[in-house]
Amino acid sequence: MKVIGVIGAGSCNNEIYELAREVGVGIAKMGAILICGGLGGVMEGACRGAYEAGGRTVGILPGPDRAHANQYVTIPIVTDLGHARNVLIVRSSDLLIAVSGGYGTLSEISIALKLKKPVVGLSTWPNMEGVQYVSTAEEALNAALVSV
Amino acid sequence: MKVIGVIGAGSCNNEIYELAREVGVGIAKMGAILICGGLGGVMEGACRGAYEAGGRTVGILPGPDRAHANQYVTIPIVTDLGHARNVLIVRSSDLLIAVSGGYGTLSEISIALKLKKPVVGLSTWPNMEGVQYVSTAEEALNAALVSV
Amino acid sequence: MKVIGVIGAGSCNNEIYELAREVGVGIAKMGAILICGGLGGVMEGACRGAYEAGGRTVGILPGPDRAHANQYVTIPIVTDLGHARNVLIVRSSDLLIAVSGGYGTLSEISIALKLKKPVVGLSTWPNMEGVQYVSTAEEALNAALVSV
Amino acid sequence: MKVIGVIGAGSCNNEIYELAREVGVGIAKMGAILICGGLGGVMEGACRGAYEAGGRTVGILPGPDRAHANQYVTIPIVTDLGHARNVLIVRSSDLLIAVSGGYGTLSEISIALKLKKPVVGLSTWPNMEGVQYVSTAEEALNAALVSV
Numbered sequence: 250m251k252v253i254g255v256i257g258a259g260s261c262n263n264e265i266y267e268l269a270r271e272v273g274v275g276i277a278k279m280g281a282i283l284i285c286g287g288l289g290g291v292m293e294g295a296c297r298g299a300y301e302a303g304g305r306t307v308g309i310l311p312g313p314d315r316a317h318a319n320q321y322v323t324i325p326i327v328t329d330l331g332h333a334r335n336v337l338i339v340r341s342s343d344l345l346i347a348v349s350g351g352y353g354t355l356s357e358i359s360i361a362l363k364l365k366k367p368v369v370g371l372s373t374w375p376n377m378e379g380v381q382y383v384s385t386a387e388e389a390l391n392a393a394l395v396s397v
Numbered sequence: 398m399k400v401i402g403v404i405g406a407g408s409c410n411n412e413i414y415e416l417a418r419e420v421g422v423g424i425a426k427m428g429a430i431l432i433c434g435g436l437g438g439v440m441e442g443a444c445r446g447a448y449e450a451g452g453r454t455v456g457i458l459p460g461p462d463r464a465h466a467n468q469y470v471t472i473p474i475v476t477d478l479g480h481a482r483n484v485l486i487v488r489s490s491d492l493l494i495a496v497s498g499g500y501g502t503l504s505e506i507s508i509a510l511k512l513k514k515p516v517v518g519l520s521t522w523p524n525m526e527g528v529q530y531v532s533t534a535e536e537a538l539n540a541a542l543v544s545v
Numbered sequence: 546m547k548v549i550g551v552i553g554a555g556s557c558n559n560e561i562y563e564l565a566r567e568v569g570v571g572i573a574k575m576g577a578i579l580i581c582g583g584l585g586g587v588m589e590g591a592c593r594g595a596y597e598a599g600g601r602t603v604g605i606l607p608g609p610d611r612a613h614a615n616q617y618v619t620i621p622i623v624t625d626l627g628h629a630r631n632v633l634i635v636r637s638s639d640l641l642i643a644v645s646g647g648y649g650t651l652s653e654i655s656i657a658l659k660l661k662k663p664v665v666g667l668s669t670w671p672n673m674e675g676v677q678y679v680s681t682a683e684e685a686l687n688a689a690l691v692s693v
Numbered sequence: 694m695k696v697i698g699v700i701g702a703g704s705c706n707n708e709i710y711e712l713a714r715e716v717g718v719g720i721a722k723m724g725a726i727l728i729c730g731g732l733g734g735v736m737e738g739a740c741r742g743a744y745e746a747g748g749r750t751v752g753i754l755p756g757p758d759r760a761h762a763n764q765y766v767t768i769p770i771v772t773d774l775g776h777a778r779n780v781l782i783v784r785s786s787d788l789l790i791a792v793s794g795g796y797g798t799l800s801e802i803s804i805a806l807k808l809k810k811p812v813v814g815l816s817t818w819p820n821m822e823g824v825q826y827v828s829t830a831e832e833a834l835n836a837a838l839v840s841v
Contacts, residue, residue, distance in 0.1 A: 327489045330625070340462075362796045501655070546769075
């Protein structure tokens with residue numbers, strides 16, 4: 250079984266949301282488990298894509314209950330660990346796809362690179378040595394297929 | 398969706414293993430997600446039962462990778478949090494079924510009672526106010542059906 | 546250097562508060578660091594005793610900032626981990642003294658026994674194999690002196 | 694009371710070690726508590742400086758015991774949380790001083806910026822919006838004095 254993490258901001262514009270959704274569709278079609286932070290924005294877009302394609306979506310939630318999980322999370326993990334839960338997303342993933350994202354995403358990319366996990370970057374923090382940058386969801390999915 | 402946690406010792410005799418397995422079968426038949434610590438003993442028995450009945454099995458692993466997950470975990474969550482991961486099992490569950498168990502299990506029962514989650518006890522720590530004690534896997538599953 | 550953990554309920558009657566305070570005084574006089582959950586009740590009583598006797602008091606706080614630390618914590622550690630921070634109190638202590646306490650305290654005693662840390666019990670959960678039960682703060686401190 | 698975090702790589706050359714040490718001396722002279730990850734390199738240099746100047750040094754250790762704490766840590770906090778402990782260092786600090794550092798340090802800077810904590814940068818990851826870059830330990834300490 251393969252687990253692919255999708256990381257990115259909790260709120261985003263429609264273009265980024267659709268990009269994340271396309272990534273989610275592809276992860277489900279690969280037969281991989283999608284793991285993410287379980288909230289809105291990129292996380293919701295990715296879960297939605299995977300969910301609509303019949304995939305499994307894990308949300309590693311930062312809060313004390315499921316209240317803030319997006320509706321496309323099929324396997325909610327409630328941590329109550331706040332930002333420390335970011336490390337669990339990275340540890341649990343075979344590969345991470347970063348879509349856009351702010352400082353939380355950067356912390357996840359950093360931990361992933363520290364742990365030598367492959368990271369594919371899509372419209373995200375630039376110029377990180379070790380990140381494989383791509384331009385489309387299709388390229389991200391192809392990169393994931395090669396790595397995991 | 399319902400999530401049922403199964404907690405118990407990481408090594409156990411065959412009788413307890415079969416009891417856990419029977420609980421796992423029932424959780425899968427209920428259509429619920431089984432969540433546990435992902436290791437051996439009671440955790441493996443429960444995952445095996447659910448797995449063989451076609452259910453989803455989440456293992457919240459204490460170590461830094463999947464190396465110690467039992468083979469019936471279909472959704473491995475790698476925490477590297479050691480015993481602190483016990484709290485995540487409790488938080489993520491709608492109800493917990495304790496099967497036998499040592500001090501780790503007692504810590505999980507304690508956190509569950511603190512969080513006012515229902516706990517069903519099967520051959521486990523006795524005399525805990527708030528635990529619903531039962532004698533068979535079937536009774537445990539019936540108690541779970543009523544509560545969640 | 547020695548680190549002694551004091552665990553107990555976040556609210557308590559005056560008698561238990563004074564018992565915790567006496568324990569805190571003794572820990573400071575021993576030259577040990579007192580570590581606890583940093584909140585009210587037994588934690589505050591113990592910190593107060595140690596603080597007034599010139600000792601160092603560490604509060605391992607469950608929330609996202611220092612807002613709820615009692616005023617006698619001199620070294621606040623902000624975890625935002627919720628109940629998972631209980632494990633850190635146990636891990637950081639050479640020995641634990643349990644004063645009264647509810648389910649949170651029971652989870653800490655359980656983890657301590659699992660990790661084979663010495664636990665001294667004062668008016669707390671009874672009949673735990675491995676806990677050294679005593680009747681007064683003085684006896685608890687003597688037991689601590691022998692063990693660490 | 695003020696708590697200043699020092700973040701940086703676990704191994705470093707002598708020049709960076711001495712820079713960290715100078716920062717540690719200044720934190721102790723300010724009367725602030727120094728908090729860090731408790732290991733070697735920049736963490737050891739900073740703890741050593743503060744220790745030798747009579748300050749309090751907190752090490753938030755990633756492992757399951759104190760074995761890897763540097764000898765200048767006076768208050769060891771044992772987390773067994775691995776990299777998730779980075780978040781605790783940030784949460785516990787009023788301000789962070791980053792000295793050199795790799796991906797672990799970048800994850801800490803990211804979390805700090807996410808939490809809107811002031812970050813002073815000394816020979817560290819460049820071009821991070823929100824980091825106040827300085828060139829000497831003295832400038833870092835002056836920046837800290839102004840902010841906390």
